[in-house]
Amino acid sequence: MATSNKNLSDHSSKNIIDVSGKTFAIIVSEWNEEVTESLYSGAYQTLLDNGAHKENIIRKNVPGSFELTLAAQWMASEADIDAVICLGCVIQGETKHFDFICDAVAHGITNVGLKYNKPVIFGVLTPNNQQQALDRAGGKHGNKGDEAAITAIKMLGF
Numbered sequence: 001m002a003t004s005n006k007n008l009s010d011h012s013s014k015n016i017i018d019v020s021g022k023t024f025a026i027i028v029s030e031w032n033e034e035v036t037e038s039l040y041s042g043a044y045q046t047l048l049d050n051g052a053h054k055e056n057i058i059r060k061n062v063p064g065s066f067e068l069t070l071a072a073q074w075m076a077s078e079a080d081i082d083a084v085i086c087l088g089c090v091i092q093g094e095t096k097h098f099d100f101i102c103d104a105v106a107h108g109i110t111n112v113g114l115k116y117n118k119p120v121i122f123g124v125l126t127p128n129n130q131q132q133a134l135d136r137a138g139g140k141h142g143n144k145g146d147e148a149a150i151t152a153i154k155m156l157g158f
């Protein structure tokens with residue numbers, strides 16, 4: 001598997017810019033809170049490490065990952081927001097609900113970025129189980145929140 005030999009938090013320094021003048025919205029799903037809080041911590045610290053100011057990092061919570069899209073649209077429509085980072089964790093259950101949520105969120109977030117012509121980052125884990133989620137939220141496979149923040153920074157340096 002691609003991730004099994006790749007730490008998600010490893011990244012090149014290409015297009016990494018100083019983001020001291022940029023404003024970020026981080027939208028966090030409350031479902032699987034143990035995981036999403038780790039994703040948020042990783043994203044938040046990564047933005048600070050690259051020059052972002054605390055007052056320029058705006059956090060918003062949503063009930064579940066399905067709501068990330070609408071919240072991303074609300075934030076992306078704000079002229080002073082330079083990039084939006086969406087963080088969630090959708091864990092496979094017994095039914096196809098997982099598929100519908102993941103598909104809707106992936107397409108929805110993509111469309112918001114295209115609509116407002118700014119980076120809207122898909123920082124949503126879609127694991128089969130809790131352990132796979134924990135492994136990617138500060139565990140052995142790194143932190144997808146770090147990756148999402150670096151992705152936002154790189155896109156701003158495009």
Ligand SMILES: Nc1c(NC[C@H](O)[C@H](O)[C@H](O)CO)[nH]c(=O)[nH]c1=O
Pocket residue numbers: 029031032063064065066067088089090091092101
């Ligand atoms: N099962 C998970 C959900 N389900 C809730 C949906 O995201 C949504 O809030 C609900 O369908 C009402 O619109 N959400 C997650 O983020 N993760 C899950 O594992």
Ligand SMILES: CC(=O)[C@@H](O)COP(=O)(O)O
Pocket residue numbers: 090091092093094095096097098101
């Ligand atoms: C991905 C989810 O929404 C999950 O909670 C649904 O679980 P289930 O498919 O067992 O109802």
